[in-house]
């Protein structure tokens with residue numbers, strides 16, 4: 001690995017949390033994720049969501065129809081109150097579904113069919129621990145009396161602590177963590193608990209979204225927090241801990257669904273995922289930590305082999321377009337119209 005000068009070659013990375021959507025958007029989202037990601041965990045919050053093995057497998061086929069490379073989609077089952085232990089076993093046996101996703105009902109985009117009773121899921125969690133299927137969690141409470149900036153912290157205190165205590169043999173990924181509280185909780189937990197962290201939560205805090213005007217393309221869930229949390233996330237990914245790994249949460253929404261009086265939650269970063277992470281690590285003086293975060297910690301936690309080939313980032317400033325095609329419309333990416341300092345060759 002070279003230093004901060006001009007070039008950085010690392011083992012091919014994977015994206016452990018991405019939204020590819022469906023239908024005519026797949027041609028665009030699959031092209032972006034497959035440029036250099038070896039594999040990706042494909043989020044199942046479609047309309048309707050992929051709640052059973054058959055729907056997850058047919059989604060896999062629709063993705064593969066646009067995949068012209070060695071990119072490998074790793075599928076996820078969307079948990080509902082009706083999911084059964086038998087469905088978990090069937091999903092695992094498919095060989096294509098590696099995890100199941102817990103969305104507290106109403107917590108985020110397309111989570112209306114999510115889980116309303118955690119206790120009701122215990123037989124499902126038991127089956128997951130038994131067959132070795134990972135539990136991925138959108139960790140926010142939905143109680144309208146809880147301030148939106150506190151919803152991750154309260155989820156950890158009131159819900160996640162108990163799941164982690166009750167299922168010591170279940171591998172759990174707390175997705176897209178955004179707080180110091182979450183980083184500390186994951187670091188202090190056993191080896192069965194890990195977290196993904198997005199590039200935008202490393203690069204930005206709530207001032208970027210709200211100071212001097214409201215910028216809807218920074219609006220995602222969990223929402224950007226104050227800078228002490230951003231600093232804690234940077235500390236976590238540059239600490240050398242194996243518990244934190246790359247998950248972009250790239251979540252495209254059409255331009256007019258974001259630039260609206262009630263805009264959708266989600267930021268698009270798949271156009272420059274590794275490039276944006278490289279900026280964050282370089283800014284922290286920790287480019288030497290990028291490879292483990294992007295290419296080792298994820299597969300190691302999932303129990304999958306690391307990729308064996310490499311990708312090379314070069315210091316080569318380029319301007320991000322104002323928008324990219326998304327189906328028959330457009331998406332406005334993070335950094336639209338502005339420069340990015342790195343480019344994957």
Ligand SMILES: NC(=O)N[C@@H](CC(=O)O)C(=O)O
Nearest residue numbers: 019108109220221251265266
């Ligand atoms: N992160 C987001 O703000 N949105 C995601 C859903 C999610 O990951 O919570 C989406 O699907 O748009």
Ligand SMILES: [Zn+2]
Nearest residue numbers: 108138175221
């Ligand atoms: Zn989420």
Ligand SMILES: [Zn+2]
Nearest residue numbers: 019043249251
């Ligand atoms: Zn997501």
